Amino acid sequence: MTDTVELAKGDIISVDVQRPAHGGEGIAHHDGRVIFVQGGIPGDTVDLEITQLKKNWARGHVVAVTTPSADRVDSRCPAAALGAGCCDYAELNPEAEMGIKTRVLTDQLERIGGVDKLPNLELHDLQPSAGWRTRVRLGVDASGRAGFRKLKSTELVTSAACSQVVPQLLDGLVGEGAQRFTPGAEIIAAIDDNGNRHVVESRKAPRGRRTETILKVLEGTGEVVQKVGDYTWTFNVSSFWQAHAKAPSAYSQFIASVLDGVELIDVDKRGPVAWDLYGGVGLFAPVITAKLGAHVHSVELSEGSAESGEAALGELPVTFHTGKVEGISSQLPSPHVVVLDPPRTGAGSDVIESIAQARPQLVIHIGCDPATFARDVADWSKHGFEMDQLAVFNAFPGTHHFETIGVFTRVS
Incomplete structure (x- = not known):
């Protein structure tokens, strides 16, 4: 030995x-x-x-x-080549990304989720693989220069832009000759679906959290306009929206395909009911109402996002509830279908138990971290739900991040 x-x-x-x-x-x-x-x-x-x-x-x-x-391959990201933590897959051939990400997902589902037989993986490689990010948060150093944080560090790379970002979004904000900002602040910049750029200054959020407080509007109105299908949302530039330009429509189309042909059971005189949890501005509500004719109850912690959803979807049977999912779900009418898009930390056992107790027929669970998604999958199985479909979206090219959508049916 x-x-x-x-x-x-x-x-x-x-x-x-x-x-x-x-x-x-x-x-x-x-x-x-x-x-x-x-x-x-x-x-x-x-x-x-x-x-x-x-x-x-x-x-x-x-x-x-x-x-x-x-x-x-040679680094695809100038900022990452200088040490920024933005593109940890900058030196990985883009054609190999999906294979590596699905291998990571499979490993997490087997080890943490206890899954011994997976559904056939549906793979969606969103394009473009560079210049896809339409919103970005930048740090500001002691000299007022904006840039990207180094990996596991508070230091910034201020001399080069990240390849994820739509090129024109960073013009004059990062690199040589860029404008200066308040030292220690955070800069939020976005290009909306009308082609307008919005740049605001905000305070730096505590680690692991995001701030929606805008201290100063530097360019644009600070209110972005985003469009998916026939609906238009207007909301604070600091509010959550999918990072990849093609992600909102890709996820909506996938959910629509899942709901196509679903035959709801045990529908009473009130009609079908659906929950849209961690619903943001209500991105998925139009798809749910269109496919199921359901009244959608959307639960969202951000009051600003909920207000934007109400303004955009006022003609649809959608009710917005503001607060934590675990505190509100028990007060809602029992759903036939649940769509949930929790943060990176996952839904967690308490939330999944509360949904399971409401006995929905179908659950569509969107996960942005394979480990917490796998943990949630184990909880769904524990509460009598079986995963019938599994889709992987490479919605963060150049990084190790990806999105997973699992479709679960109640079997007990």
Whole structure:
């Protein structure tokens, strides 16, 4: 038996990256330890500096690629090439992204979700793969220059733009000759569906949270106009909207396809009822009402988003409720169908239990993190729901992020 070689922080070792890990890292092995490789692509051989060390695993970052993977390319993002944390897949061939992301999802569903048999994966690779982001949040350094935060750091890259962003969105905001802003502030910029750019200054939000407070409008009105199908929403530029220009229509079309031909059961004289949870401005409500003829109850924490939804969808049978899902869902009429789009932290066991107790016939669950989505899948199974469809949307090209939509039916 060979003893494990003692490692220490700062040591540099050579490893072969074997497979992807959740979070954009690669996985290697070294003398009995699992090694998480920041910046590693499956197929790489790299020199790695150890930055974190535990008994059975370690983590480090690549200091040199000695043998590149066949999927490694020159950085596609100028900001990421300078250390920004925006595009952690900037050196991954775009054609390999979907395969890696589905492998990560499958692994999470098997290990965390306890899923032993998956539905056939439906893959949606949203285009374009660069210049797709129509809204962005920038940090501002002590000199008033706006830029992108470095990975796991408060430092900023202010000299180059990110390749995700629609090019004209950052004109005059980032790079040489860019305007200056209030040091320590946050800049929010967006181009809406009327082609208007809006730039506002906001206060930096606490870590893991977002702020909707606008301190100063620098360009435009601060109110974006977004259109999907026959409906138009106007709302605060700091409010949530899907990042990829094609995502709102892609998700809406998928939900429409799921609801096509659904035969609702146990419909009483009140007619069909649907819940749209974490509903934002009510993006999916028109699809639900059109396909099911249902009265939609949308639950959203942001009062501004709910007000925008009411203004845009006033002629539809949609009722907006403002507050936390876990506090409001028990007060709603029992649904036949539930659509939920929780934040990155997932819905959680309490929310899923409350939905399950209402006994919907069908649930469409949108997840933006594979680990928390897998945890939620396990909870759906625990409460008698079976996953019939599973779709993956590469809606964040150049990054390890992606969107997953699971369709669940009640079986018990």
